Amino acid sequence: MAFYLTAMGYTVARDGWRFEPVDGQPYRAMCRGQATPGDGRVVYEVFVRGVSAGPVPTLHADVLGSVDGMKAFLGRGMALRLVPDWPLTQWRQTGPPAVQTDGTPLPLPRLAGLVGHREERPVATAADGFRFGYPSLLACAWGRPSEAFGPMYEPFDGTRGVARLPGPPYHFMSRIVSVDGPQGGMREGSRVVAEYDVPDRAWFFGQSGGHAMPFAVLMEVALQPCGWLASYVGSALTTDADLLFRNLDGTGTVTGEVTPATRTVRTRAELTRLSRSGEMIIESFRVSCTADDVPVFAMETVFGFFPRSAFHDQQGVPVTPDDRARLAEPCDRAVELTARPDRYCAGELCLPGPMLLMLDRVTGYWPEGGSAGLGRLRSEKDVRPEAWFFRAHFFQDPVQPGSLGVEAMCQLLQFHLLERGAAEGMPRPRFEPVLPDRETAWTYRGQITPAHRLIRVDMDIVESGRDARGPYAVADATLWGDDICIYRVRGLGMRVVPAAGG
Template identity: 50%
Template sequence: GYLRASKGITPAEWTFEGHFKNDPCMPGTLMFEGCLQAVGFYLAGLGYTLRKDGWRFEVAPDLAYALRCRGQVIPTSKMLITEIFVEEVHDGPIPTVYADFLCTVDGLKAFHARRVAVRLIPDYPLTSRPEVLDGYVEPKPVAVVDGFPFGYHSLISCAWGRPSDAFGPMYRVFDQGRHCARLPGPPYHFMSRITRIDGPIGGMKVGTAIDLEYDIPSDAWYFDENSTPVMPFAVLLEAALQPCGWIACYIGSALTTDQDLYFRNLDGSGTLHKELLPTSGTLITRATLTNISRSGGMIIVGFDVRCLLDGESVYDLKTVFGFFPTKALANQVGMPPTDAERATLEAPSDVLVDLQPRPARYFAGPLVLPSQMLLMIDRVDGWWPDGGKKGLGRVRGRKDVEASEWFFKAHFFSDPVQPGSLGIEAMIQAVQWAAIELHLHEGMAAPRFEGLALDVAMSWKYRGQVVPRNQVVTVDMEIVEIRREANGVLVLADGFLWVDGLRIYGATGMGIRIVDAPNPRRKPPVAYDTRTGTPLLTGPTSSEERVTADGWVGDHAPTWTRPALPAMSMVHRLLVAAEASDGRRPTGLTDVTIHRWVVVDPAIRLRTQIEGHSAKLLVHNDARNRWDVAASGTVHFDPLELPPSEPVNAQRAEPDPYAAGRLFHGPALRFLTELSAGERSASGTIDP
């Protein structure tokens, strides 16, 4: 095989600045790096990166390579050509390429490497996300089996880490890339530690039971995203179901076969007894394995689950999961509908409400739908106030599936699928929309939705999945009862969820209650400077905001993949906060330090902190439930004397940096209309 790549060279290349003083040239190691990147592209082009989520390229170790440099890239160079001459491609568990490299600078052969081996090896998100466990100390005793502790480190490893770090030596067989079932990762991971385990590891024993704790963060993202500051039912359902998935892995289900197995919830029935608030503290989930059966390469497991808060029941649940081979998932037939039921998918309606602009009727009134991250319906395109079997109303909502959705990244690593709990959430939101449309809250002083109606049993069934390649999710719900109560209104509904014309979910007895009661108050969280451990001020000198990747922020992706907040946007926030705190307009900032990237994927929470002349920008670390310093500086209100600027050296006109790929900015940030560059300077024309 063969691959050829090119890179235009300009005097403004960053490599010339530091290598070397008064003798600028590109390091030969960077030519070698370019060759390695080209080989990675070659392997990807052959398809080896498919279904290799988290894997990375590396130079094969323990081999000697002959590298020769016989030329250089200097500021006057024009073009660097990289050529890859492939000698061997080794298939198998660790794909490897053996190739010769040749770099040519303006026609001169400058770099050569003989028979370099580059391979693709398994790796895991925790490798590149050290902040998830950075400095974490388990605050309570945890369950230990055969000397292996099952605290947060093992639980987050079950989501994003090496399988043997999740379950010990038993799972080393999965460390080299073989698929195994996973827990969801942040921000959809709701497990802190396991405090009790009854049953042997790897024992496939009915009766295996655990107590699992989840420390509910008082400032968790889902309290802000929900229509009222209570834990959304989707989150509580996950907190109840995730321990079941953990037990299914702990007993060794995946070790009973050589096939790759995928874990899916099938059905359940439960009753919610109590709402969870930002001040609730620690939720305890007791899950017990009640049944194991095998059929046709599949493993079916059943569970009894009880969630408790301070000894009181929060949620009781019976549920069934299955382990399925790839072929079984590919051939799902869903829940076959009748012709009349299928006709509801495209039944005409005069109603079309786009929820993406957040119309005030549904997002700024007495009753509101959730915010963007939790909103699971893009539009309502069907509403029949007298529809349904009971004539009480029928609603149809749709959501376009985007492969970049945050929940695909969280649920699951190497097996992206929309959580079924968010499908249930879409159904709930459709009924909430209908309740608003029917004005069921009229006459109430302070109406709000419960997360799900308390003390009303609901059942669901899943017979399919929503994956990134799908196009449209449709929910079709009909109201079967409207019951006036002493302090509100209870709405009961049944319905289905479809994806691309296949009916895959069903729910019955879904209760939506509107109560006449003020929203629960949240306890203000305490923020800490994670570098010093000292509390940060809250109050008039502190402000908080939520930033999403929608709009212009999504067009600022320095790595070309994930959007990040621009450094000057951080500086701007510090200046605005300083003016709001002091009342005077700042004249500038000095000692500005950017401590970390602020990746906006899909949303982040920021807090500005002003104390005297000290300004800090904090970003919330959802995985660790803490505030990390992202930027800091010293605020000045008196005139600042700026040092004189250096004289501008000779510059030459440059081609469009956006079209040439030299700047990563998307359309919303492409302000530069002309660009000139010299050896140590650049100038341009900006049209905002």
């Protein structure tokens, strides 16, 4: 019966739901035989009486079981339904909590275990005493919505969908330290302070050379408290429609690095503007991050809540026919990176490890091309529905994080610097996560889902030089999902510097 409901497609859009017998109604069973170790085959036949499509899909049927051709069991009036469930309900019973330390995936239940978890620092509480510690943040990713925000979110504990935080290994919040503003109040000026305890060993350090937190992860450290605050103020409660939450625009400036020696990153986010149009909600935030009290990132960004119907016909970022033609322009300089060639994937200065690498191949490199004549690059990545980030970002709404699209651009810049021989003569060279003290701007007008086939990046080098720290390059780039341009990033910089002690 469960197979029948699955084959009919009822599980496709119901990630995390489970099957259970319908209670409160009588079943009739007749047994006229048995299955023993000496028998060969048991065959079950399901005679469908009726199917209810929802909101809780239910199958009513008679079930006949035969053993080696002999009718042995008959169940009449059987009923099975598909009901909402949340992975954290089971996973939280495991522990102690695990942290992924390298590119080898850990089972998600180990990453979500809460047995033995203790809050090491004070956490914020709601007016009714609800605590916004790590268990509530993990529930915001994988649990009952009411376990994330208290009774206010009980309407989403059933069949409705709600915006989520990413789950581990792409979850970068440890606790809410303070929150200022009424819960459910939809008030501009609401503020949150969140902390992320940087693990002694974290997968993203090992995958990026071990020196500093990649820009994609720093972006998430800054963006995820915005998503939490948007839920705290009650955005999802303003309509009966299920809304999806997406980053739209942002500008950010990196001023420092988060290293393995960093203990805690503290993020302060303020909801500065809020507007509504129909079922859509647009929210603006001002954000700052400190690493052990040292400023490392400042950002202003815009998010939107949208009904699912808004994504049925993605228009993307406006482009010209020439922009589109660049995707097919032939080039005799191409590199397959999935084979991890030593020139780009070994040595002190190299591209990230397999888990973080967001490029499968470079399909074009024109050293004197581009709008400024300083270089142009083009890359591809095949979309794999089983990719780790779809499982982490988000439960019941799998999309590639926009930050990993920006990371693909950072890596294409790294490829450019490797091709230029930027590290020649430098002791213990490394890449900075992104060029500091330069504003980077991004625009997202679409999403990458498991249904996509190909991600492409097209990049122009717009500035190149050397300063007191080392050689650098700055680029503008677009990212395409299949044939639609969905991201545009300007002012993205990368520099090669000597490692500490080099």
